[in-house]
Amino acid sequence: xxxxxxSLTAAAAEIGARRLSPVExxxxxxxxxxxxxxxxxxxxxxxxxxAREDARRAEQEIAAGRYLGPLHGIPLGVKDLYDTAGVPATxxxxxxxxxxxxxxxxxxxxxxxxxxxxxxxxxTHEFAYGAITPxxxxxxxxxxxxxxxxxxxGAAVAAGSCMVGLGSDTAGSIRIPAALCGTVGLKPxxxxxxxxxxxxxxxxxxxVGPLTRDVVDCALVLDAVAGFDRLDxxxxxxxxxxxxxxxxxxxxGLRVGVPVNYFGDHVSEDVAAAVRAAVxxxxxxxxxxxxxxxxxxxxxxxAEWGILLPEASxxxxxxxxSRGDLYTDDVRLFxxxxxxxxxxxxxxxxxxxxxxxxxxxxxxxxxxxxVTPGMPVAAPEVGATxxxxxxxxxxxxxxxxxxxxxxxxxxxxxxxxxxxxxxGAGLPLGxxxxxxxxxxxxVLRVGAxxxxxxxxVGRIAPxx
Amino acid sequence: xxxxxxSLTAAAAEIGARRLSPVExxxxxxxxxxxxxxxxxxxxxxxxxxAREDARRAEQEIAAGRYLGPLHGIPLGVKDLYDTAGVPATxxxxxxxxxxxxxxxxxxxxxxxxxxxxxxxxxTHEFAYGAITPxxxxxxxxxxxxxxxxxxxGAAVAAGSCMVGLGSDTAGSIRIPAALCGTVGLKPxxxxxxxxxxxxxxxxxxxVGPLTRDVVDCALVLDAVAGFDRLDxxxxxxxxxxxxxxxxxxxxGLRVGVPVNYFGDHVSEDVAAAVRAAVxxxxxxxxxxxxxxxxxxxxxxxAEWGILLPEASxxxxxxxxSRGDLYTDDVRLFxxxxxxxxxxxxxxxxxxxxxxxxxxxxxxxxxxxxVTPGMPVAAPEVGATxxxxxxxxxxxxxxxxxxxxxxxxxxxxxxxxxxxxxxGAGLPLGxxxxxxxxxxxxVLRVGAxxxxxxxxVGRIAPxx
Numbered sequence: 001x002x003x004x005x006x007s008l009t010a011a012a013a014e015i016g017a018r019r020l021s022p023v024e025x026x027x028x029x030x031x032x033x034x035x036x037x038x039x040x041x042x043x044x045x046x047x048x049x050x051a052r053e054d055a056r057r058a059e060q061e062i063a064a065g066r067y068l069g070p071l072h073g074i075p076l077g078v079k080d081l082y083d084t085a086g087v088p089a090t091x092x093x094x095x096x097x098x099x100x101x102x103x104x105x106x107x108x109x110x111x112x113x114x115x116x117x118x119x120x121x122x123x124t125h126e127f128a129y130g131a132i133t134p135x136x137x138x139x140x141x142x143x144x145x146x147x148x149x150x151x152x153x154g155a156a157v158a159a160g161s162c163m164v165g166l167g168s169d170t171a172g173s174i175r176i177p178a179a180l181c182g183t184v185g186l187k188p189x190x191x192x193x194x195x196x197x198x199x200x201x202x203x204x205x206x207x208v209g210p211l212t213r214d215v216v217d218c219a220l221v222l223d224a225v226a227g228f229d230r231l232d233x234x235x236x237x238x239x240x241x242x243x244x245x246x247x248x249x250x251x252x253g254l255r256v257g258v259p260v261n262y263f264g265d266h267v268s269e270d271v272a273a274a275v276r277a278a279v280x281x282x283x284x285x286x287x288x289x290x291x292x293x294x295x296x297x298x299x300x301x302x303a304e305w306g307i308l309l310p311e312a313s314x315x316x317x318x319x320x321x322s323r324g325d326l327y328t329d330d331v332r333l334f335x336x337x338x339x340x341x342x343x344x345x346x347x348x349x350x351x352x353x354x355x356x357x358x359x360x361x362x363x364x365x366x367x368x369x370x371v372t373p374g375m376p377v378a379a380p381e382v383g384a385t386x387x388x389x390x391x392x393x394x395x396x397x398x399x400x401x402x403x404x405x406x407x408x409x410x411x412x413x414x415x416x417x418x419x420x421x422x423x424g425a426g427l428p429l430g431x432x433x434x435x436x437x438x439x440x441x442x443v444l445r446v447g448a449x450x451x452x453x454x455x456x457v458g459r460i461a462p463x464x
Numbered sequence: 465x466x467x468x469x470x471s472l473t474a475a476a477a478e479i480g481a482r483r484l485s486p487v488e489x490x491x492x493x494x495x496x497x498x499x500x501x502x503x504x505x506x507x508x509x510x511x512x513x514x515a516r517e518d519a520r521r522a523e524q525e526i527a528a529g530r531y532l533g534p535l536h537g538i539p540l541g542v543k544d545l546y547d548t549a550g551v552p553a554t555x556x557x558x559x560x561x562x563x564x565x566x567x568x569x570x571x572x573x574x575x576x577x578x579x580x581x582x583x584x585x586x587x588t589h590e591f592a593y594g595a596i597t598p599x600x601x602x603x604x605x606x607x608x609x610x611x612x613x614x615x616x617x618g619a620a621v622a623a624g625s626c627m628v629g630l631g632s633d634t635a636g637s638i639r640i641p642a643a644l645c646g647t648v649g650l651k652p653x654x655x656x657x658x659x660x661x662x663x664x665x666x667x668x669x670x671x672v673g674p675l676t677r678d679v680v681d682c683a684l685v686l687d688a689v690a691g692f693d694r695l696d697x698x699x700x701x702x703x704x705x706x707x708x709x710x711x712x713x714x715x716x717g718l719r720v721g722v723p724v725n726y727f728g729d730h731v732s733e734d735v736a737a738a739v740r741a742a743v744x745x746x747x748x749x750x751x752x753x754x755x756x757x758x759x760x761x762x763x764x765x766x767a768e769w770g771i772l773l774p775e776a777s778x779x780x781x782x783x784x785x786s787r788g789d790l791y792t793d794d795v796r797l798f799x800x801x802x803x804x805x806x807x808x809x810x811x812x813x814x815x816x817x818x819x820x821x822x823x824x825x826x827x828x829x830x831x832x833x834x835v836t837p838g839m840p841v842a843a844p845e846v847g848a849t850x851x852x853x854x855x856x857x858x859x860x861x862x863x864x865x866x867x868x869x870x871x872x873x874x875x876x877x878x879x880x881x882x883x884x885x886x887x888g889a890g891l892p893l894g895x896x897x898x899x900x901x902x903x904x905x906x907v908l909r910v911g912a913x914x915x916x917x918x919x920x921v922g923r924i925a926p927x928x
Contacts, residue, residue: 233818310807314815317808343774343810344781344803351778354697361694 105197172405486537569661636869
């Protein structure tokens, strides 16, 4: 087994015991990047020299007895939306070509402080404004998209080209590539992790968080990045618990909600069956399954787009005026449409969101977590514009990909994406576990309970 | 001395000792209403029968030993913007003519639970959308406006037509009539008091709070209405301290900020002198005065209107479409203008507000409270459209009245309006004391310290 194939926890155990050097691990990962990038195109840039230097320093620190913990020496891929000191941060856009920030985004700085080694910047759909990531291919089938916008992180983590990828999620951009590439992904509670230094798409819907190979890794990274930041006014000054502490406590008696509406509409039979089976696994471990009704389901997409479109256009307005021709056509169109939205319509979308948040809070009076499909389909083919459903209707790919994840952005609740096996073609399928505000610990515990009974969480894609 | 002339605290002491019956007090106040209303026009409706009945019940409860505390049996005027069970709530608008709610607004319910007796609904500028209150006259000079939008509450409290008036404040609507009528008024921290059951003007700027004759009364009412309400998602679940506890503790060592910009521009010499004198009073009591610079001062009015206009239009959109001709011309014009605002412009105003909040938070690193003029002028004459300044410039009356209060709405910080004497014509002048989020206790303590050295706080207007 090559070092890049180890789980983060296994690699950390080897590093902590000085049986594996961060230098060996990073070299193995860099070699994996070199082998897979011609097919994947997951990275906007690879920072091999800096990574080797950081790995050497980590090796020396550990040799000198200054082991920082399980993230020390672990290779990290950072979505190109994040600022990285001295390394280009282009948001995969010509608009930001040549932009080299002076400082790291808060999440990057915190992970570096925990000893992680940045191996490169991963591709995003331009400015995170899309669910495809056209630069990048799916590691399970290069004829398929990885999803987006954190498609580079999803593809790289699944392929073994890094052990953790940072992502961001405004309408599902962590959970979409996680589901389509077969990784774990966490959209933390709105306000749990600082977004300072990450290019904004729609600040009232934006979340940052990790994509990882398994649930334990995800908890480790969350604990390192979580916490109040006075300069991200959305962050909330609440205690950050140790998410890894109760991961193996089991889920006996936990009330698992399963929706009777919305999340079952236009979902492939493969996905539905895989999620049903996953719920069965949770039930076998003592969870109590309860049916729940999703409130304001008909308003999800109107609210999501009614907020996202104008917020994105406000953020990009100056660049659109001065350098509009540098955007790709699809993103420029979105930005132009967003400029036409009236304030009163945006405000109505905000009001619907508030009602939705109240409605979901009431749903969680009766359950501890909600389990739903992650994506309605496995990864679509590259170039596909529509999904065709058995009832003869079609749906554009972007709508299909954001439809089941947007409620998490509107409600701000923490959502964990967990792989639940594959379809007949070997493509990964995913589920989402949603919890109460700031209760990432419980969604991670449910993910860990499922993972313990699963053979497919943590797999590395062959990149065929 | 008639009972209506007593301070709330004095009346409460008499009632608690059973030397004064709530029935006598309410009768005295109702007589005062009858005597002053032909001049003032402060009330949209007077609920004399219900008030007498409530007073009788209070009398019986107290006789039976069930004294609820200092608000028991105290006459309350409720701004017509508030829902009141079984009593019309028209927001002083023909659009809401005949609207009789089934339930009380939360603040009304809480005050009734504390034993207060509602004597009537006080006039608001239509839907709180204006600073004039054209229905109502100033009790110090009926040729002058009372200010608005809580002009009825301001006039009634100052005249002795009720002991406490409920108001709401979106751009200054509690503090403007408080200053122009010579009462105390508190705009609590955004999120401190539930607004459920109060017609919205601009929900992200709307605050509800009391107008009272003195600072102690204000603290008593605040404590009764403050607290989290799950159904007003803006409210914050923080402890509600006993604001009356430390009121007489003095202000030795307290750091009092005095602004070097914005709040001194285009302020009458009478007001400036009165506020300087008030600051001197605080200094004599041991406060340390420090000069501070107000951040983002040039953006205050743009942000205030950029948020208020479209939020109000979103709230009124359906009524404007179906019954637009029932609005007064000035309010209909505002509502129509608000419909033209683009979402991107609204969003830019929200972003400026966030920067402003951060900037003000930094100012409060060095001070405990900020003391500023309340209004730039004393009450304008009825029908005046402009204020003329010594430098020859003119300013429309509404802008003059909201200019110094809007920062409190944008920042959400608690602001206490306190009378600081009168001008040569006998018209009241006011100051504002602004504090840190949820630190109403300190602004009230400063107000109480000033009041202890003042002879004009708590005066009743003769209604000449």
